[in-house]
Structures are given as C-alpha cells and as structure tokens.
Amino acid sequence: MRTIQLGLSTLQVPVVAVGCMRINTLEKAEAERFVQTALEAGANFFDHADIYGNGTCEEIFADAIHMNDDIREKIILQSKCGIRPGVMFDFSKEHILEAVDGSLQRLKTDYLDVLLLHRPDALVEPEEVAEAFDILERAGKVRHFGVSNQKPMQIELLKRWVKQPIVANQLQLSITNATMISNGINVNMENDAAIDRDGSVLDYCRLHDITVQPWSPFQYGFFEGVFLDNDKFPELNQKINEIADKYEVTNTTIAIAWLLRHPARMQPVTGTTNVNRLKDCCKASDVYLTREEWYEIYRAAGNVLP
Template sequence: MIKTMKLGTSPLEVPVIAVGCMRINSLDKLEAERFVQGAMDIGANFFDHADIYGGGTCEEIFADAIHMNANVREKIILQSKCGIRKGMFDFSKEHIMESVDNILKRLKTEYLDILLLHRPDALVEPEEVAEAFDRLESSGKVRHFGVSNQTPLQIQLLKKSVKQPLVANQLQLSITNATMISNGINVNMLNDSAVDRDGGILDFCRLNDITIQPWSPFQYGFFEGVFLDNEKFPELNLKIDEIAAKYEVSNTTIAIAWILRHPARMQPVTGTMNINRLIDCAKAGDIQLTRQEWYEIYRAAGNVLP
C-alpha cells in the first residue's frame, strides 16, 4: 500500500501522491471505473479536481466511476479548485460560493476535504475570500483550504483576512522545471538559475507548514511534453535509467522519488490515467534516493551548480 503523510497543518493523513483527474474524460465509462478502482486498491484515495477540468465533466465522470455514495465518500479524500473563468480569474465571494455548490453537485457529495483557489486573481479582495471561506467552513461544505500557483506575498495578503490555515499550494515542479529549487542554490550568482521567479515560495511553504503539491511532475516547459524517454533529454534519461535499474523500478518511479526526496515533504499530483503508471508513481514512496543520486539527476537535467 502507498505511504502516507500529513497535509500541511491539517489532521489529514494523505497518500504521498495525489491522483490528478484532469484527463479522466479521456476514458470511457468502463475504463474510468477500472482506473478509479485500481487507484483505491493501492491506497491512492486522494483525488485532485478543478471545476474547469473538462468544463466540469471530469468531476461528473469521476463521481459516476467511483459510484459515489456515503460509504464510498468516507474512504476517499476529495480536493477541487476554483477561480478560473473564461478570460479572467475570479476570487469574489459570490463566485467561490457558487463554484463550490456546483463542484459538490457534480461530485455527488456534501463536502470537499480541500478547496484550492486556482490561479491568482489580480482583483482579489481578501475580505471577500475570508467571508466565503467562513461560510463554506461553517456550513460544512469545505473542511480545509489552500491555494494554487501563489507566491508568499499573495498568500500573506490572503492571510491578512483569512483565518483558516492554508494547508496546500499547488505549483509546477519537475526535474526539468525546478526553478524554485535552483534559485535557492544559485544565490547571488549572475546566471539564469539565480532568477527568483516565485518569491522564495519553496522556503516560505516549509517555514509555514504548507504542503507543496507539484503539478505536471513529468512535464518540461509549459505542457510541452514529458522528459522521460524523450530524445531531447539524453543525459537525464541515461541517469534516471541507471538509477532505476539499481532500485529495480521504472523511470517513472525515480522521477517521482526525486521530488519526494526533497525535505519539503511534497505531494506530487499525477496526471496519468494508466493504472500501471500510477502504481509506478506510488512505488516512489518506498525509495529514498541518496543525496548524491538526487544531485546527479538534478545536474543531468541541465541544472547548474555554482
């Protein structure tokens, strides 16, 4: 069974990987049922959603695939996100409240374990977010809250009014997209790796016990493709394959193990709809890369050390 960890400052004990459901609409009914059941069989019971995935259809497909009822609901952890609208972002009280009601309806449940605010809204008013969170919490519709793609100052601005702990921050991170790590290594250096693009979010989340949930852990660029078995990354794949052979696991397992090796205790969000690949992701929880192996993979991806 998959290993577990604490989510932020919440009492939730969650799997070390989250099952991202953004692509579940690519499966037919039987395939979706088999995938969800397969995830449950290995203890991967944390499912990550967003109201924009498939225009909401992904949540509906998931609820049908898992045959949602009160008994099933007790066995799973549901997280969803809101705040992205066509051509804009919206953290208004009205939109958050309406979004959650629609999410719950599609998921056929009375509550979310975690609600994340999806992408930063330039027009955010923390007082409105706080009122929405208070109402959602008091009504029992949402038990825990977090953010996605936010910087330390954006989080602190929310916390000016929001009283609930923000337990998670979903951020893009992979071996090839590791700027939040590389800028902390290349402090005060005159190279691109020293550029701080996120305000020191990695250390901020560690200091404040906010769980980072890396999204697209196999992607390079912004959804340009996966780096595993990609001829664009020969040195990286050679190194990953070498270490995978040592541990007798797949390259998928090592790519996730690299993220889990970081002491920030992150929870990667997988995107695969292939149960065997999900199993490979879950196996990463049983592997502790050495410091040398972690840095070898880091450098093989083209990341530099000063």
C-alpha cells in the first residue's frame, strides 16, 4: 500500500487507516481474521479510542493481533482520549495521563505512536495539555500528538503552549459530508455551501502540514447511515458504480479513492469490520481518479458548482 508522511512526524503511514471502533462486535476468530486481513493488505495503522466499547475494543484488538514485542514493531497504534461519555469532555492533565495509561494497559504495549485529543473541551487549559504531553513524551509513552474535530484557532491555542508538532486532525469527511470542501469552492457566494463552519480547517491543515484523517468516510449526516447502495442517493450511486466499473473495483473502493484524490494527502479511517469491505478500502490506494471523475462524483452528491 502507498504511504504518506504523517504530518511533520517521521512516521510513514499507509494511506488507509484501520478504524477499530466496532471490533467488539466480532467473535474472537473474526477479530483475528480482521486484523490479519489488514496486515496482509499493508494497512498496519490501527485507530482506537479509550471510549470505543468502553475500552473493550482496545483489549479485543490486543488479543486478536496476539500482541508481543515482534508484532508491536510492525504496527502503528493511534488512540484518542478526552471524552467522558455522558458526562463531559476532559483535557485536564490528570485525565489525559490516566487515559493513556489505561489504553496502554488494554493494548498491551508500552507506547502509542500517536495520541489524539478526541473532541474539543470547552474548559481546556492548554498549559495542562502541554504538561501532559511533555510527561508522556519523556516517559516514552506517546511518540506523536494530534487532535480530532478541532478547528484552526483551537489548534493555534494549543500550539501556543504545546511544543510537539500537531501531526493529525481527525475530521468527519465523506462524499456527502464535504462542507469543508464546498465552502472553499463557494467563496463569496450567497448560498448554504458558502458557510464556513470550521474556520477553513482543510486549508489550515494543508498550510501547517497536519494530516487530515477523515472519519466515517461512508456516512451521511451524523451516523445516519451509509450512502453507498442507498436509495436516498440514486444519482450519486449511479455515478460511483459507473466509475467503479471502469476501474474494475467496488463502489467502496471508489468512495475511499475520492478522498485520496484530494491533494491534501489525507488518511481516511475505515470503520468497517467486514473483511471484504476492508480489502476494498485498501484497494483505493491503487486507484487515482481523474479530475473530471472527482468532480462528477462531487456534483452527483448534490453539490452545485457556482
């Protein structure tokens, strides 16, 4: 699989990241097959969060991959912290340190390659985040740091105190959830697509060498369902299927290839636990859509060019 540099880090990572949010829905043998399929496809970057399955997803993954020192050297582990479900968001130093220790224990490893702050904490004190990051880096528990669902000024606020580079920003982005792209096309237009809801975060990340990691690349709305093979999106599916036939791949592959075609050099995070769909996601590494095809898909999703 093709690789890209993750932000300003020294990490070369596969262009497709394997999301493990739903691995707790698999039986033991299925989970083992899932991680092995990913490794065989060259997708050795695994994305976690301490809240996935209330921590069970990290545990199941560690067991499924039969974690040991040899395996650990061959994979890249990313996890996220900062959400206390149903209670609050928490970027306090104490919570970050406690959350990382918990993830390390569940993943049966001594370090994370990447730690992301999961969702913006309204009460964030950047000085505390900086202290936590320094402690984790000095202890060798976390090697690289990033954020998730944050806009430019929130990142700038962190960067005033945090000395480590912010290497990634995990954001919701798909063919049907592409407002961060649309507002850049509809500059100075009086329509909904022109509304800047995220502070031009896509351009910001490109300017500052922060890798965008699109999450839910097949979802429309906020976890309302997938757009592929969905009767709500007939024109989009017709166009995707037409292009998929041309490249002799599935519609899943094209949906990921659409994201990879963007020059921001993104790293989509898959969410599937179906091994065949995972393989199809990984095949997107070898598909390079033309400019015309990219725009045809964009317009078929209901996006109008000004």
